[in-house]
Amino acid sequence: MKIGILGSGSWGTALAKLMTDRGLTISWWNRSAAAIEKMMQTGRNPQYLSGARFNVSQLKLSTQALDVIEASDIIVIAIPSAFVEDVLQALPLDCFEGKKVISAIKGIIPSQHVLLNEYLKTHFNFPIENYFTVMGPCHAEEVAAGKLSYLTFSGIYVEATTEMASLFKTTYLNTIINKDIYGVQYAAVLKNIYAVGAGIAHGLDYGDNFLSVLIANSGDEMAGMLRKAGILNAEVGYIDHSKPPIANQYTNYAASVYLGDLLVTCYSLHSRNRTFGNMIGKGYGVKAAQLEMSQVAEGYNASRSVHFLNKTICADMPIAETIYQILWKDLPAEEGFKHIESVLV
Secondary structure (H helix, E strand, O other): OOEEEEOOOHHHHHHHHHHHHOOOOEEEEOOOHHHHHHHHHHOOOOOOOOOOOOOHHHEEEEOOHHHHHHOOOEEEEOOOHHHHHHHHOOOOOOOOOOOEEEEOOOOOEOOOOEOHHHHHHHHHOOOHHHEEEEEOOOOHHHHHOOOOEEEEEEOOOHHHHHHHHHOOOEOOEEEEEEOOHHHHHHHHHHHHHHHHHHHHHHHOOOOHHHHHHHHHHHHHHHHHHHHHOOOOOOOOOOOOOOOOOEOOEOOOOOOHHHHHHHHHHHHOOOOHHHHHHHHHHOOOOHHHHHHHOOOOOHHHHHHHHHHHHHHHHOOOOHHHHHHHHHHHOOOOHHHHHHHHHHHOO
16 A cells, blocks of 8 residues: 655654654655755755654655645645644545545644544545544654554554554554544543643642642543543443453553553653643743744644533533633633642542
8 A cells, every 4th residue: 555644743754754664665745845855865854853764765755745645545644733724725625535544633623623534524525434543652752763652543444444553563663453533532632731731730830749630630531521522432440341352452541542642741751732831831921832842732722622622512621621721811820720729639
């Protein structure tokens, strides 16, 4: 199968490294002609993860997203959610016909508060049967450096999902399969919000004891929202042995793609959302923090989208709602966290 990647940021670069390490030749979209020229000269992405080295004979680079799509059977979309609509809305309505799409977006399309599969269905009539996600605790820096990581692939049909996962499996990357397309995406959106909150707490000089309680309560809040949204895997410590495991694993909320990703995003110094939140806690305004960072913190837009989505879902989400108020409604971080203190258990 021919593979294409849309997105050349940190995560897109790490996924490209995974696939080329598997010996695959890929088509790869980068909006910058200068970056493509530099990559062909040096074998490195000059803007992101520049330590990762590529064999340029395995790369078919283009500044045209449509060229990459047309040359590929499987398209990995790794564009930050804030920008993906700008790229996709310029494409012909039939461009994804007969293709498979793997979403590597850990966010929600902010203009419409929808997941990528919902956007593709509405605008391209793209069937969910051909849609897959790749999620999990997987900082791009560690994946590109070859540190052992685990990615979860989700899709409607196990056989097709297993085939997608096999394209990424290497000696340093283990793959897990589940069928929870909506749950893994919502969990990825929520964990970024809570990681911003963990960063704010650090910036406000709360200690590790408080942070552990905040993250534990965030995990419980996440599970509650997933259950309210109809996600079946939002149980902790419960396994239904009457149902066969998928890929030798019984999936529940304590699995790596849910709780594991929340933990690493809240604690790791690689986490851009934690870094963004830390700056807010130290007194930066939102715009100043965004300018200071070279990467997108998905939790910023996600907090607003979840605020609006929850008007329908009606989950009890005081932590996520307070983070939204801090980021979007100018609630002072100190005041917001005094409220969060009062709801933690």
